[in-house]
Amino acid sequence: MQKAGTGQAGDDGGGLKWLYLDMNAFFASCEQQMRPELRRRPLIVVPVRSDYTCAIAASAEAKALGIKTGTQVKLAKQMCPGLAIVDARPDLYVDIHHRILDVVDTVMPVEKVCSIDEVACLLMGPQRHEAAARALGHRIQKRILERIGECLTASIGIAPSRMLAKTAADMMKPLGMTVLRMDHLPGPLLGLEVDDFPGIGAAMKGRLFKAGISEVRQLWHLSPSRMRQLWGGIGGDNFWYALHGVDPPETVTERHSISHSHVLASELRPVEAARPVARRLTVKCGTRLRRMGLRCGGLHLSIRGTASGRAQAERVFPATSDTFRLLEAIDDMWHQCVGALNQPRIQKVSVTCLRMIPADTPPDLFGYSPAVQEDGRHMKLLKALDGLNERFGKDRVSIGPRPKLHDFVGAKIAFNRVPEVEEFWE
Ligand SMILES: [Mg+2]
Structure with missing residues (x-):
């Protein structure tokens, strides 16, 4: 029942609308969960084995020594001689990400997946009372620890806007819970x-x-x-x-999101015919990234079967606009999605770039992974292709077999696998 004098139903004057969950030191916590010998040790996760790359995550123990995401490996080693350095395992993190989504979903629906370790949920009706919202937050924190693992601590922020809820989640770590009520602003x-x-x-x-x-x-x-x-x-x-x-x-x-999707014509619906469509959409994403001066640090693939049902997967990787790297990720996800969907015919394919950053982002400026993985020869080739297409019209030269998305005939370079770049020069 709505009380007189309160704004919306369930509101106790705090204007609380969002519950935001942010996993603490996520990649590092995943590693400590899977490898007990790393627990209670300072560790960093790195995208490649090099002294000149940067940490993409640091455990709480490493953070206590001043090492953080974006710290160069060489410097981190100096700051902590016994530091454990662990190679990133994106597949593991994506898997745990999905398990976290499932756990949150047992408590309340996820409104928005904001990144691999952050989700936002909308508080509804009586959930908007501070005590009720806090109880939901505690339940989520507890279930993640019980069902996924004791190392996977999450901080929760509860606030009237999503931005403030994200800010709140960052205010107390690990296992924090911070509430920013409208009627207490700007105090906290x-x-x-x-x-x-x-x-x-x-x-x-x-x-x-x-x-x-x-x-x-x-x-x-x-x-x-x-x-x-x-x-x-x-x-x-x-x-x-x-x-x-x-x-x-x-x-x-959302204006900077890059996403391409395609509803398949009947002849493209068999699984094997649909795969080149996913690759084609990925190539388009790569072209757009380069044109907009961006790199992405992840891709999301979603496929819908003709018998309804949907399968999706995500991969995170060092930021890139190298189409060949993007295609590797899509090929990998394609098999996973097709297996999960388990249908012979596909109706719709969508590819979305995640974690986009400007191509000229200096390390750690935006809090994203500063690691970049681009092959100089690939980029030279891709820029040449971009230039040809710009000069002679869209899609004149393409990578891989071209599914008939449009009625168009043009030159094409055909291959069904990620090629050696030399093949282009032969
Ligand atoms: Mg986090």
Whole structure:
């Protein structure tokens, strides 16, 4: 029953709307879970074996020594001589990611998967009371520990906007629970640094500093139009609303997503005929990444069967815009999805780029994995193909067999596997 005087049903005045879950030191925790000999030890996870790459995760024990995501391996070794250095196992992390989604789903539906270790859930009706929301958070934390493993600790943030809920989840770690009530704002935010908010990276922090804004208190009192001016666009308005507890429209935060999907014509529906479509969509993603000056650190594949039902998979990898790397990931996921779907005919294929970063991102600036994996020869070839297509028209030269997505005949370079780049020059 709704009480008189409260805003929406279930609201106790806190305006709580989102429960945000952020796994603590996720990749490192996965490794400690699977390999008990690594527990209670400082460890980092690396994308490749090199002193010059950076950690993509650090265990709590490593963090206590000042080592964090983005710390160069060489420096990390100096900071901690006994440091365990572990090769990343993306398949393992994706598997545990899906198990976490399943566990959260036993408590409440997942509204949005924000990254491999972060999900957001919407609080409904009576769940919006602070005590009820906290109880849900505790239940999720406990079930993940019980059902997946004792090393997999999660921090929870509960707040009126998704941005504030993510901020809250970051305020207490590990196994934290932070609630930011609308009627207490900005109080609990005032102890933060301006770049503790998602969306304020080093560059934005610098811009704010130049404008004389170095404290959250000052940030809080800016007007939406001043923020628009500082951000150089609508992003500023959106940040203002999110900071003050109102979710901005989704379209703005999603505008940089790259996703291609295709509903298959009848002759492309048999599984083997559908596979080149997935590869073709992946090639398009790669072209767009390069055109937009971006790299992605993951791909998501989703296929829908003609007898309904859907299978999906995700891979994370060092950031790249190298189509050949993307194709490797898709080929790998294709077999997994086809096996899981277990249907002879496919109706729709979708490929989405995840974890996108600007191609010129310096290490650790945005908190993403700074590791990049691109083969110089591949990139040279791909840029040449991009140039040909730009000059002679879309899709004139393509990689791999071209499924008949459109009525078009053009030159093609055919192969069914990831080729050696030399094959192109023969
Ligand atoms: Mg995390």
